Amino acid sequence: xxxxxxxxxxxxxxxxxxxxxxxxxxxxxxxxxxxxxxxxxxxxxxxxxxxxxxxxxxxxxxxxxxxxxxxxxxxxxxxxxxxxxxxxxxxxxxxxxxxxxxxxxxxxxxxxxxxxxxxxxxxxxxxxxxxxxxxxxxxxxxxxxxxxxxxxxxxxxxxxxxxxxxxxxxxxxxxxxxxxxxxxxxxxxxxxxxxxxxxxxxxxxxxxxxxx
Amino acid sequence: xxxxxxxxxxxxxxxxxxxxxxxxxxxxxxxxxxxxxxxxxxxxxxxxxxxxxxxxxxxxxxxxxxxxxxxxxxxxxxxxxxxxxxxxxxxxxxxxxxxxxxxxxxxxxxxxxxxxxxxxxxxxxxxxxxxxxxxxxxxxxxxxxxxxxxxxxxxxxxxxxxxxxxxxxxxxxxxxxxxxxxxxxxxxxxxxxxxxxxxxxxxxxxxxxxxx
Numbered sequence: 445x446x447x448x449x450x451x452x453x454x455x456x457x458x459x460x461x462x463x464x465x466x467x468x469x470x471x472x473x474x475x476x477x478x479x480x481x482x483x484x485x486x487x488x489x490x491x492x493x494x495x496x497x498x499x500x501x502x503x504x505x506x507x508x509x510x511x512x513x514x515x516x517x518x519x520x521x522x523x524x525x526x527x528x529x530x531x532x533x534x535x536x537x538x539x540x541x542x543x544x545x546x547x548x549x550x551x552x553x554x555x556x557x558x559x560x561x562x563x564x565x566x567x568x569x570x571x572x573x574x575x576x577x578x579x580x581x582x583x584x585x586x587x588x589x590x591x592x593x594x595x596x597x598x599x600x601x602x603x604x605x606x607x608x609x610x611x612x613x614x615x616x617x618x619x620x621x622x623x624x625x626x627x628x629x630x631x632x633x634x635x636x637x638x639x640x641x642x643x644x645x646x647x648x649x650x651x652x653x654x655x656x
Numbered sequence: 657x658x659x660x661x662x663x664x665x666x667x668x669x670x671x672x673x674x675x676x677x678x679x680x681x682x683x684x685x686x687x688x689x690x691x692x693x694x695x696x697x698x699x700x701x702x703x704x705x706x707x708x709x710x711x712x713x714x715x716x717x718x719x720x721x722x723x724x725x726x727x728x729x730x731x732x733x734x735x736x737x738x739x740x741x742x743x744x745x746x747x748x749x750x751x752x753x754x755x756x757x758x759x760x761x762x763x764x765x766x767x768x769x770x771x772x773x774x775x776x777x778x779x780x781x782x783x784x785x786x787x788x789x790x791x792x793x794x795x796x797x798x799x800x801x802x803x804x805x806x807x808x809x810x811x812x813x814x815x816x817x818x819x820x821x822x823x824x825x826x827x828x829x830x831x832x833x834x835x836x837x838x839x840x841x842x843x844x845x846x847x848x849x850x851x852x853x854x855x856x857x858x859x860x861x862x863x864x865x866x867x868x
Binding site (some may be wrong): 648 | 742827854864
């Protein structure tokens with residue numbers, strides 16, 4: 445049984461958390477340099493100067509560790525957006541910044557996964573699927589907040605926030621999904637640029653349509 | 657060698673064309689009822705009252721026959737849009753109708769493939785890939801025509817037609833790609849409705865942004 449699933453009152457909990465944070469950082473570095481398939485658990489343990497047994501104590505396999513890194517990335521993205529939303533900036537600018545963060549996040553995930561060898565979507569189903577849905581729902585919540593604030597401050601006209609949020613969030617995800625499909629997980633810098641252009645123009649048009 | 661690849665001057669050519677058209681129709685019926693994987697070449701031959709050998713004379717395998725049916729669907733879609741574009745209707749209405757045709761086309765492809773068993777994208781690569789790119793380019797041409805006409809008749813404001821066309825076409829495809837990914841080729845009527853809503857709202861917003 446891994447430490448993570450033990451009861452909360454454990455006095456070693458904070459020591460464990462420090463260890464887990466360190467493992468995630470080491471794994472993140474390895475994955476983003478070499479990708480998922482070219483990284484071994486032994487290399488991550490060695491980077492940290494700990495034994496493989498010690499690493500496996502916290503993460504039973506590489507897929508779980510990879511997923512934990514993805515969750516960390518998702519949480520970082522969500523925190524970035526949540527902080528940005530609080531700033532005294534126009535809602536249109538916030539929406540643009542949201543898409544900028546999305547692009548960075550997409551780039552980071554791609555570099556972590558080096559999707560060309562083993563797509564994230566292929567591993568740990570349905571665990572990966574749950575992660576994706578959870579993240580998509582959080583994205584929608586964040587977009588919805590930006591849109592509502594824009595309506596409240598009279599920057600945007602009135603519209604069906606739920607439907608617009610759903611369309612905008614899935615539009616952004618759709619550009620990504622399409623590019624991954626088109627490039628068969630082999631995205632070049634050029635492909636990334638194309639996605640960026642599409643997303644930005646989409647955002648501009650969206651803002652234009654809802655602005656007063 | 658199949659008849660199709662013989663020289664053009666062949667006096668049997670038109671008889672062959674009639675036969676091929678009949679095969680495509682029979683195959684289309686079978687595929688759309690039972691899907692790709694649940695249809696056999698024997699059943700198609702039997703539907704037509706011809707021998708399997710006779711069917712294989714025209715199509716060396718089921719994948720090729722399926723691809724020929726897909727091409728037929730693509731051409732029908734392209735013809736529908738091309739004819740519609742010529743009508744004396746507002747460009748905004750044409751853009752909406754384009755998306756309506758897209759939705760019907762998507763539905764037809766889904767029913768033909770019964771994607772849950774063997775996704776079209778998985779068979780006959782890179783042949784299927786070429787087909788898709790060819791179709792995407794034709795879609796862009798058609799969208800571009802509608803947009804240019806809308807600018808010419810002052811219905812739309814001036815904008816970078818190429819960039820807008822590229823974004824609009826990939827936006828529409830992205831919604832499809834995302835839904836196929838989300839549903840893992842198991843689209844329900846509900847899923848289809850969601851795609852429809854997203855595409856229509858996207859189109860409305862796009863039109864609003866470019867209209868004068």
